[in-house]
Amino acid sequence: METATAYAKSLDPRPPRRVSILGATGSIGRSTLDLIGRDPARFHVVALTGNRNAELLAKQAIKHNAELAVLADPSEYNDLKAALAGTSVEAAAGDEALMEAVTRPVDWTMAAIVGSAGLRPTLEAVRQGTYVALANKECLVSAGDIFMEAVAKSGTQLLPVDSEHSAGFQAIDPNVCSSIERIVLTASGGPFRTWTLEQMAEASPDDALKHPNWSMGPKNTIDSATLMNKGLELIEAYHLFPVEPEQLDVVIHPQSIVHCLVEYSDGSVLAQLSSPDMRTPIAYSLAWPERMWAPTERLDLVKIGSLDFEAPDCERFPALRIAREALESDNGATTVLNAANEIAVDAFLDRRIGLLSICVLVAQTMEEVARAGLTKPKSLDEVLDLDERSRILARSLLTKLA
Numbered sequence: 001m002e003t004a005t006a007y008a009k010s011l012d013p014r015p016p017r018r019v020s021i022l023g024a025t026g027s028i029g030r031s032t033l034d035l036i037g038r039d040p041a042r043f044h045v046v047a048l049t050g051n052r053n054a055e056l057l058a059k060q061a062i063k064h065n066a067e068l069a070v071l072a073d074p075s076e077y078n079d080l081k082a083a084l085a086g087t088s089v090e091a092a093a094g095d096e097a098l099m100e101a102v103t104r105p106v107d108w109t110m111a112a113i114v115g116s117a118g119l120r121p122t123l124e125a126v127r128q129g130t131y132v133a134l135a136n137k138e139c140l141v142s143a144g145d146i147f148m149e150a151v152a153k154s155g156t157q158l159l160p161v162d163s164e165h166s167a168g169f170q171a172i173d174p175n176v177c178s179s180i181e182r183i184v185l186t187a188s189g190g191p192f193r194t195w196t197l198e199q200m201a202e203a204s205p206d207d208a209l210k211h212p213n214w215s216m217g218p219k220n221t222i223d224s225a226t227l228m229n230k231g232l233e234l235i236e237a238y239h240l241f242p243v244e245p246e247q248l249d250v251v252i253h254p255q256s257i258v259h260c261l262v263e264y265s266d267g268s269v270l271a272q273l274s275s276p277d278m279r280t281p282i283a284y285s286l287a288w289p290e291r292m293w294a295p296t297e298r299l300d301l302v303k304i305g306s307l308d309f310e311a312p313d314c315e316r317f318p319a320l321r322i323a324r325e326a327l328e329s330d331n332g333a334t335t336v337l338n339a340a341n342e343i344a345v346d347a348f349l350d351r352r353i354g355l356l357s358i359c360v361l362v363a364q365t366m367e368e369v370a371r372a373g374l375t376k377p378k379s380l381d382e383v384l385d386l387d388e389r390s391r392i393l394a395r396s397l398l399t400k401l402a
Helices: 002-010 027-038 054-063 074-083 095-103 116-127 138-154 163-171 174-179 197-201 218-226 228-240 279-287 319-329 333-349 357-372 380-401
Strands: 017-022 043-050 068-071 090-093 108-111 131-134 158-160 180-187 248-252 258-264 269-273
Touching: 017 027, 017 095, 017 116, 027 043, 027 054, 027 108, 027 279, 043 054, 043 095, 054 068, 054 074, 068 074, 068 095, 074 090, 090 095, 095 116, 108 116, 108 279, 116 131, 116 138, 116 333, 116 380, 131 138, 131 279, 138 228, 138 333, 138 380, 158 163, 158 228, 158 279, 163 180, 163 228, 163 258, 163 269, 163 279, 174 180, 180 228, 218 228, 218 333, 218 357, 228 248, 228 319, 228 333, 228 357, 319 333, 319 357, 333 357, 333 380, 357 380
Parallel strands: 017 043, 017 108, 043 068, 068 090, 108 131, 131 158, 180 248
Antiparallel strands: 180 258, 258 269
């Protein structure tokens, strides 16, 4: 098999795909580089960016022969420059350097900067008109209409990286979009699927970070524990796919084998199945429109035996209801939802509030902002302004929940 693969490569006249990774030091970025490192002749790494982990970013840039390494935090620039001394890798830091990295010519960009910090660089990547693999939820949750308008204007091919949206992307036939009746996203249920409300009230960050199936960063893992991640994914799906909010649904699927189901008007249901490993959807986006080998566990349905599904419990997991209400309001509420949730998750990880207080804080922040008057942002600057105001309010409300 290896000999056949090598022979096929020798006949491939195409130059390596030029790629940049925004958020290289995070979970998605590391998985992306793992795949690239297994087939280095197929890719040329242009730029890698990270937040403040100079040591790891330098190691990644050297290993993958990157042209440029950029840290968002300028205070770590000297450490990055020292770590790259004597190599051909250019070092840079700060917001301007990050934006410059995004504009370097590439064929494909992984947008994996976590949080609202990823909004501006990801939007700029879209404006370059090349393939953009989207792993940043906030772009669609906080600025969905603005972001998708830029995608349409630039002709960018957007490749969703969330396992559920990647699965939907693969299962949707673009020729019969009008025949879609429903899109169902699956959720594992997280570590508290069988816990009572009383048990969840006592849950610690350590408990919440023990996801039964997926290996993710802390923020996404906590969102999975509250099911807020699925609420955010409903909002993303609305912007990504040709459906209305009422055509989107969520089902709990503890095995995390089926990632999305697309129901058509003739009664057919198309689903994408794979082992719970983020390298599968990353590989799909990295090689699109082709496919590439990934070192993921192959499915053995006989060994698995059965696949279970159940309805989500919105009493124990109100995040789904809150997110759906924000989506249906269509007035900027999703921007507030995302900002407040980030503040709440950070507070929970710092042990300043309990698990159940995450959704309480989000709901209270949304109510306060709506009471003060909420209008739909019309530009990225307005999104970022609403985001910041929501964060300030959420922090002020924290003291009542601590």
